[in-house]
Amino acid sequence: MSADSTNYIVRFxxxxxxxxxxxxxIFTALAVTGLLQRFYTGWFAEWAIVRIGGVETVRVIHRxxxxxxxxxxxxxxxxxxxxxxxxxxxxxxLLTRKDFTDVVDSLRYALGFRSSRPEFGxxxxxxxxxxxxxxxxxxxxxxxGLILMFPAAVTTILPGQFVAASVVIHGWEATLAVLTIIVxxxxxxxxxxxxxxxxxxxxxxxxxxxxxxxxxxxxYAELVGTEAGIEHADYGLEETQEQEPTAEPG
Amino acid sequence: MRKRALVFVIPLLxxxxxxxxxxxxxxxxxxxxxxxxxxxxxxxxxxxxxxTLPDNETTSLHVSAxxxxxxxxxxxxxxxxxxxxxxPHPAVAAQDRFxxxxxxxxxxxxxxxxxxxxxxxxxxxxxxxxxIVCQDCxxxxxxxxAQTASLRATTLALCTGxxxxxxxxxxxxxxxxxVTTYLKDFHGRTSLLQAEDSQEAWxxxxxxxxxxxxxxxxSVDSPNSQVIRDNLTTTCQKCHQSATPNFPxxxxxxxxxxxxRTPVVFLARTFYWIMIPFTxxxxxxxxxxxxxxHRRSSKAKE
Numbered sequence: 001m002s003a004d005s006t007n008y009i010v011r012f013x014x015x016x017x018x019x020x021x022x023x024x025x026i027f028t029a030l031a032v033t034g035l036l037q038r039f040y041t042g043w044f045a046e047w048a049i050v051r052i053g054g055v056e057t058v059r060v061i062h063r064x065x066x067x068x069x070x071x072x073x074x075x076x077x078x079x080x081x082x083x084x085x086x087x088x089x090x091x092x093x094l095l096t097r098k099d100f101t102d103v104v105d106s107l108r109y110a111l112g113f114r115s116s117r118p119e120f121g122x123x124x125x126x127x128x129x130x131x132x133x134x135x136x137x138x139x140x141x142x143x144x145g146l147i148l149m150f151p152a153a154v155t156t157i158l159p160g161q162f163v164a165a166s167v168v169i170h171g172w173e174a175t176l177a178v179l180t181i182i183v184x185x186x187x188x189x190x191x192x193x194x195x196x197x198x199x200x201x202x203x204x205x206x207x208x209x210x211x212x213x214x215x216x217x218x219x220y221a222e223l224v225g226t227e228a229g230i231e232h233a234d235y236g237l238e239e240t241q242e243q244e245p246t247a248e249p250g
Numbered sequence: 251m252r253k254r255a256l257v258f259v260i261p262l263l264x265x266x267x268x269x270x271x272x273x274x275x276x277x278x279x280x281x282x283x284x285x286x287x288x289x290x291x292x293x294x295x296x297x298x299x300x301x302t303l304p305d306n307e308t309t310s311l312h313v314s315a316x317x318x319x320x321x322x323x324x325x326x327x328x329x330x331x332x333x334x335x336x337x338p339h340p341a342v343a344a345q346d347r348f349x350x351x352x353x354x355x356x357x358x359x360x361x362x363x364x365x366x367x368x369x370x371x372x373x374x375x376x377x378x379x380x381x382i383v384c385q386d387c388x389x390x391x392x393x394x395x396a397q398t399a400s401l402r403a404t405t406l407a408l409c410t411g412x413x414x415x416x417x418x419x420x421x422x423x424x425x426x427x428x429v430t431t432y433l434k435d436f437h438g439r440t441s442l443l444q445a446e447d448s449q450e451a452w453x454x455x456x457x458x459x460x461x462x463x464x465x466x467x468x469s470v471d472s473p474n475s476q477v478i479r480d481n482l483t484t485t486c487q488k489c490h491q492s493a494t495p496n497f498p499x500x501x502x503x504x505x506x507x508x509x510x511r512t513p514v515v516f517l518a519r520t521f522y523w524i525m526i527p528f529t530x531x532x533x534x535x536x537x538x539x540x541x542x543x544h545r546r547s548s549k550a551k552e
């Protein structure tokens with residue numbers, strides 16, 4: 001990460017940006033082909049399945065992308081482990097006690113019961129909870145998906161009821177995931193007034209210093225303190241203060 | 251007998267009616283024969299030809315020659331099935347249509363003895379005052395080859411004709427929700443979608459007959475039934491070759507999830523029924539508070 005005299009900071013590495021784009025493609029393909037099978041009685045499902053090329057084609061596409069998703073999840077877990085064990089990189093996604101108090105404090109602030117907004121580090125509670133929701137959801141949906149793909153092998157070890165339960169879990173977990181993306185993620189990264197029409201930092205990797213200072217003030221302070229020197233810190237903080245009124249309640 | 255009428259699915263309506271009565275001279279051609287030859291079609295080609303049975307049910311005796319010719323039996327001619335009909339026809343002994351159709355099964359038996367014997371040994375043969383006859387599933391004059399994809403695709407509709415009928419099923423102490431539960435489970439879901447895709451493609455998912463059997467369907471209480479627990483693994487292995495004794499309980503056996511029968515499934519479903527509204531409504535509230543705050547602060551700024 002660099003904080004030079006330009007007005008932005010590189011927030012996401014090329015690897016992370018590619019991972020996100022890959023996730024969009026895989027998630028969309030799986031959601032479309034999966035939900036059509038999950039909610040198969042809807043008129044739309046019949047219409048769409050016929051146009052995709054029949055339920056067999058839909059199933060094949062779903063399974064191929066399911067395999068790719070499993071590999072991507074595995075890759076992500078390898079990267080995490082590597083970061084943790086080899087690189088000893090900072091685990092900025094880990095949930096802390098502060099994230100839970102931040103939820104309450106942010107809502108109290110927004111409702112006018114608190115005068116200052118909580119300050120956030122590299123990832124705020126919204127991003128962290130969404131990330132962990134995605135991670136746990138991915139593990140659940142991958143596990144149940146594999147059970148559904150290999151029911152005979154699975155039942156050599158597990159009772160058959162787990163296959164029946166996997167049908168239920170796989171479908172509802174997917175429904176929950178898609179609803180969360182549509183309701184929350186789309187709001188958070190596109191419709192939210194602060195970023196409307198879109199927060200592009202996950203694609204460009206860049207975030208403006210101004211937004212950095214507003215939304216990730218703790219990380220920004222750390223960054224300008226350690227890397228960029230006092231003058232940059234002043235620049236950033238002044239700018240932050242100028243912008244402050246927008247965030248203050250009436 | 252009234253109830254029987256419910257059994258009929260559209261193609262079968264035609265069939266049952268048409269098997270009816272009458273034959274004329276011993277002439278083999280089912281097709282229209284040039285006048286003035288006196289043959290079956292001279293009378294049975296008339297769409298208005300009907301017969302009233304002793305129970306006062308009136309049934310059409312019209313036969314479409316084209317339909318017969320396009321059927322799998324198109325080449326065997328009327329008297330291939332309708333034997334013993336001299337002209338004038340002997341009096342009809344049957345009291346009602348079911349009687350009539352049951353007698354007509356003798357024609358099928360001549361060439362398909364094991365199938366008819368199978369049907370007669372099945373649960374469907376001995377039902378009080380009714381039962382299933384060949385024509386109910388295969389049709390009569392429009393009979394199609396039994397191994398076709400399209401007949402397989404209509405299996406569900408055939409069985410549903412009776413098994414989704416609550417009044418009818420109650421008489422036998424059977425559940426009328428077997429179709430719904432089948433359609434909610436994996437086999438039913440996919441086979442329904444496959445049938446919607448195309449009537450010509452072979453449904454490669456289990457349909458009713460794959461588990462329950464075809465002609466020899468037994469009561470689910472019979473020790474020889476393919477679908478009782480003891481025999482189920484073998485039945486599953488017809489498609490899932492590597493199925494083990496644990497495997498069959500992966501199928502919900504036509505039951506909805508319940509705490510006593512399938513606690514894991516029931517718990518999973520309950521969890522999501524709570525979790526999904528909780529999450530989505532919670533997030534919406536958060537968004538609502540966010541937007542309200544943003545509006546107020548931008549107003550204040552002005």
